[in-house]
Amino acid sequence: MENLRKGFPVLEQFTYLNTAASGLLPEAVWEFRQNHDLDFLLGASVFKDKQAKILSETRELTGEVFGCPPSQVALVPNFSYGFNTLLEGFEKPHKALLLKNDYPSLNWSVGSRDFEINYAEINANLERNIAEAFVKQQPDFFAFSMVQYLNGIKIDLDFIRDLKEKYPETLLIADGTQFCGTEQLNFEQSGLDVLICSTYKWLNAGYGNAFMLFKKKLENKISPKTLGFGSFQGKYKAHEGNFIGKFEPGHQDTLNYGSLAEALKLTKKIGINEISSRINSLSKKAKTEFIKLNLLEESVVKRKAHSSIFNLKGDDKLFEYLKSKQIIVSKRGDGIRVSFHYFNTEKELDFLLKELKKFGV
Structure with a gap:
């Protein structure tokens, strides 16, 4: 230990x-950050020519650790940016199910748009409350935190898989910020359609980096409006169409996403x-x-x-x-x-x- x-x-x-508020910065990540900026100081654009390699490695490591093909991994600066970009890709109106008193950045983002929203209570009977809400009015999407930030209540992932089998047309969108880095997750087998995670907490990757995992079929259901030169640059973007690129419209920060890669290497090592x-x-x-x-x-x-x-x-x-x-x-x-x-x-x-x-x- x-x-x-x-x-x-x-x-x-x-x-x-206090990891639920802010993860620690490991020395391995700090050392990467020191070397990164020193190389940038000395090399400028010569160093930045390596950008594509750093981003591809981060995407591939994320996919490996969380059981998702790298072509279905988007690198975003934080949960809120990724989630709001996703919501803008929905055709409206949509019926949404949320958890009452879930993380504000999740519930506020949905509530600020023209969705018909219902809520399920967070208590000892969380899964039953969700199931009853689905029976009452099947939502078009259900967005929720896998672990509640206030009290740590964790949703049963077996229940999520069963829910997806019963309601295959409902999109299940999870905030994994208080979950990822604490236990094994195979996204492809999880029943989730989208997972978004800021990585400054349990993955100890520092601030300014997050990731999104998508099921392949989502590309036919959501059309994000965001687009930029960066949307077409790099491995897995132009080659795989443009879906993940719509979440990466501009310059990507190799310092922050490289920090995520180093943190994931530490997770794999342990x-x-x-x-x-x-x-x-x-x-x-x-x-x-x-x-x-x-x-x-x-x-x-x-x-x-x-x-x-x-x-x-x-x-x-x-x-x-x-x-x-x-x-x-x-x-x-x-x-x-x-x-x-x-x-x-x-x-x-x-x-x-x-x-x-x-x-x-």
Whole structure:
């Protein structure tokens, strides 16, 4: 475990339980960024001639890690840009299903357009609520976060596959920002039609990079309006038509997308199954201990499977107390959000529990 922590100097200063807000920058990614800008400083356009290679490698690594052909991978700066570009490609009006109180960048984007929107509740019966909403009025698309940013409730991926089999014409669009990098995902077998992920959280790739995964058939259902010279430049664009190019209209930032490639190499080196195992082990212990302290909402307590994100009952005084102990967490909703990644330890969890009890929760 200590070997997995060595690449993250910030862990020497803090008990960092805040990946759900911002992932760490690994030394391997930092070193790439240093070398990248030095090469740019010294080489200018000579260095930039390598741009296509960097972008292709990032696209191919993303496809490899998440089970998607690289010709169906688009590189975008963040979730919001990709999702809004996608929505502009829909013919309107469309019936949409969302989750109530899902991530604002998701729900606000749909709500700002001329869609007929229904909502399903996020609680212990999440999957049943979604199924009932489909029966009541089958949507044209269902957009949702795979893991909820407020309390960590994670949707059942087997349920998503079953839902797609039952409603093949409904497009399933997922925000994977709080999911990707925590466990194995084979996009082609997932039942999802689109997955969009900002990679500055659980993939530890820094800011300014994200990716979109598409099923091939989507090209016949959505027509994005965005287009530019960059839409036709590079491997997998002109060769495969122009669909992914419509999400990449301008100059692509090799610093940021190259950072994603380096982060994915680190994920591959450690192994996603090893990462998942460590996260799950810590999450189960954390949930058990938080339940003993009566710190979790009922909907989370009743869920069989959960992510490693928890929203603990607590106020500003508790938040400031934890911060004074160099425990880095976030205020979210009515509570305090903590999140555990593979580089966190049981020792850190025990320290958090000790300080929570000292505060008097």
